[in-house]
Amino acid sequence: MVRNFDEGVLIALDSLRANKLRSFLTILGVVIGVATVMTMASIVEGIRTQVFNAVNAASPNAFYVMRRFGAPFDPNNPPYEVRIRPVLSEADAAAINRAETIRHAALWCRFSSRIEYGDARTQITEIWGTDANFLAVQGGTLLSGRLFAPSEVRQGAPVVVLASDAARSLFGTLNPIGRYVRMGNRALLVIGIWHPPDNAFRQPGASTSAFVPYRMAKGSFRFDESQELFIAVLGVPDVSIGQVRDQATLALRRHRGLKPGAPDTFDMVTQDQMLEMIDRLTGAFFLVMVALSGVSLLVGGIGVMAIMMVSVTSRTREIGTRKALGATRREILWQFLVEAASLTLVGGLIGIGAGLLFGELLKVALQIEATPPLWSALVAVIVSVGIGIGFGLYPANRAARMDPVDALRYE
Numbered sequence: 001m002v003r004n005f006d007e008g009v010l011i012a013l014d015s016l017r018a019n020k021l022r023s024f025l026t027i028l029g030v031v032i033g034v035a036t037v038m039t040m041a042s043i044v045e046g047i048r049t050q051v052f053n054a055v056n057a058a059s060p061n062a063f064y065v066m067r068r069f070g071a072p073f074d075p076n077n078p079p080y081e082v083r084i085r086p087v088l089s090e091a092d093a094a095a096i097n098r099a100e101t102i103r104h105a106a107l108w109c110r111f112s113s114r115i116e117y118g119d120a121r122t123q124i125t126e127i128w129g130t131d132a133n134f135l136a137v138q139g140g141t142l143l144s145g146r147l148f149a150p151s152e153v154r155q156g157a158p159v160v161v162l163a164s165d166a167a168r169s170l171f172g173t174l175n176p177i178g179r180y181v182r183m184g185n186r187a188l189l190v191i192g193i194w195h196p197p198d199n200a201f202r203q204p205g206a207s208t209s210a211f212v213p214y215r216m217a218k219g220s221f222r223f224d225e226s227q228e229l230f231i232a233v234l235g236v237p238d239v240s241i242g243q244v245r246d247q248a249t250l251a252l253r254r255h256r257g258l259k260p261g262a263p264d265t266f267d268m269v270t271q272d273q274m275l276e277m278i279d280r281l282t283g284a285f286f287l288v289m290v291a292l293s294g295v296s297l298l299v300g301g302i303g304v305m306a307i308m309m310v311s312v313t314s315r316t317r318e319i320g321t322r323k324a325l326g327a328t329r330r331e332i333l334w335q336f337l338v339e340a341a342s343l344t345l346v347g348g349l350i351g352i353g354a355g356l357l358f359g360e361l362l363k364v365a366l367q368i369e370a371t372p373p374l375w376s377a378l379v380a381v382i383v384s385v386g387i388g389i390g391f392g393l394y395p396a397n398r399a400a401r402m403d404p405v406d407a408l409r410y411e
Contacts, residue, residue, distance in 0.1 A: 026307045027347030029300025030387060034348050034380040038355025042362060061103070061235035061244055062137045065096070065252065067226045069267035075224040082226050085265045086256065092266075093231045095255035099247040104234040106131040108214055111223040115162070115209060116182040117170040125166070125209040127183070129217025130232070134161075135194070137232050138208075145177045145192030148213055156215030161192040166209040186220050188212065230269075241270060297383065300347060301391035308340050308395035319402050333396045340392025341385045348384025355380070 068082045088107060096105040109129040115122045128134065132148040143164060152159055160181065167176045167190075176190045194211065223229065235244030245268050256265060312319070319332060 023307075023343065026303040027300060027343055027350070029303055030297060030344050030347030030384055031300070031351040031354065033294065033297035033300060034351025034384055035354035035358065037383075038352060038380060039358040039362070042355070042359040046362070061237065061239065061241055063233050063241065063245060063248075064269040065092070065105075065231040065233060065248065066267045066269055067229065069269045072227060075226060078226055087225045088229050088231055088266070092252055092255060096231060096233060096248045096251050099251040101236050101239045101244045101247045102233060102251075103236045104133050104136070105231055105248070106133065106214070108134075108230055108232045109217055109223050110228045110230075111217065111221045113183050113221065115166055115170060117179065120170045122166050122169055122209055127210045127212060127217070127221075128208060129214040129221075129223075130211050131214060133232070133234060134211050137234055139197040141195045143193040143195050144175075145190070147192060153213050153215070156213050156217075156219055158186055158188045158216060159191045159213065160188040161194050161211045162190055163209045164193055164195045167193050183210070183212075184221060186216075245270060297387055300344070301387045304340055304344055304388060305391040305395060307343070308336065308392050309398075311339070312336065312395045312398055316402065323402070329401070332402075336396035337389055337392050340396065341388035344384045344388030345381070348380050351384070352380050 065088065067085050067088055073079055073082065090107050093105045093107045096102055108131070111127055111129070112124050113127050114124055115127075130137075130148075131153045132150065135142060135147060142161075145161070147161065148157075148159065151157070160183070162170075162176060162181070170176070170181065171179070176193060179190050180187045181190060182188070196208065217223070233244070233248050235241065249264065249268060252266060253264065258265065322332065
């Protein structure tokens with residue numbers, strides 16, 4: 001059997017060399033399918049890693065309270081379960097802040113805007129309206145300047161802390177501190193430069209570019225109070241996030257007068273929930289892409305079956321001769337299965353190489369660590385060989401069942 005295995009591999013390689021274009025077109029579907037699976041695995045793994053690093057860069061005792069957490073919805077026509085919930089308020093944040101295990105709680109918001117300085121401008125990007133504790137909650141580093149003063153937070157002063165990328169695109173080599181930028185119709189004084197946590201997941205066009213005092217944002221910009229208004233909560237050190245969340249829930253339920261057994265009229269969003277949602281989204285995306293790549297693999301398998309049928313027909317006399325010399329049905333079957341599996345294995349290896357190349361290109365284009373995981377390469381090899389065996393079984397069985405006398409008469 002080992003001899004037949006070696007012989008089948010050599011015959012498959014000879015077929016590839018003798019009919020390069022035909023063989024390449026035969027395994028092209030396998031190449032595309034395997035490359036797609038590896039590329040999608042790279043994207044999913046990269047996004048998960050970046051989000052995990054970004055979430056863990058923030059305080060482990062930080063979480064958010066939202067009116068409703070889940071899939072986005074039309075703010076002009078919110079679903080019933082959102083409409084029956086009160087909009088979050090500063091009084092809600094103050095109630096949470098009085099809880100024993102809460103270090104800080106404040107009402108924050110998020111909106112989109114361009115930032116301009118002279119002739120330079122950013123793309124429409126994400127701006128956060130916060131208080132002076134955003135560094136403790138979000139993580140990152142203050143590169144220069146300062147954070148908001150308590151009076152600036154209370155009064156909603158027109159000041160801004162820029163993200164380092166936004167500052168670099170607007171000011172180049174100039175020092176931004178003490179200069180004014182324009183956001184919408186407001187002129188804002190730059191008081192600090194913030195650098196996000198390393199490896200933070202930043203989708204192009206949706207990265208955080210600036211922080212402004214919440215009350216200034218509330219008075220000057222529009223945002224959806226159901227999806228872009230939330231309470232940032234920071235627990236005291238050395239207390240589990242579960243205890244902090246329970247204390248915050250109890251404080252807010254008491255403030256809103258909810259009776260025992262009544263459902264919450266708010267959602268708590270912890271790091272685990274964010275990661276779970278990302279897992280669901282990326283998992284669904286990966287399954288869709290696997291289904292699409294499965295079509296390519298199916299086409300590749302049909303191509304392998306077709307080429308093996310041609311091979312069986314063209315080698316009928318060879319099969320008859322081998323049977324006349326004593327080759328068993330099992331040996332003939334094994335020979336053609338090995339040949340089919342070798343063809344698709346070559347296609348799988350080419351697909352792995354293409355997947356690695358696309359992974360490197362994605363690393364540059366999307367600025368994520370898009371390295372294909374080891375399991376995807378192993379799965380690609382197993383699947384490609386499986387396709388060869390599955391779709392090569394009928395032609396191999398046809399060859400094995402040939403009558404040696406009829407095969408030797410074949411012209």
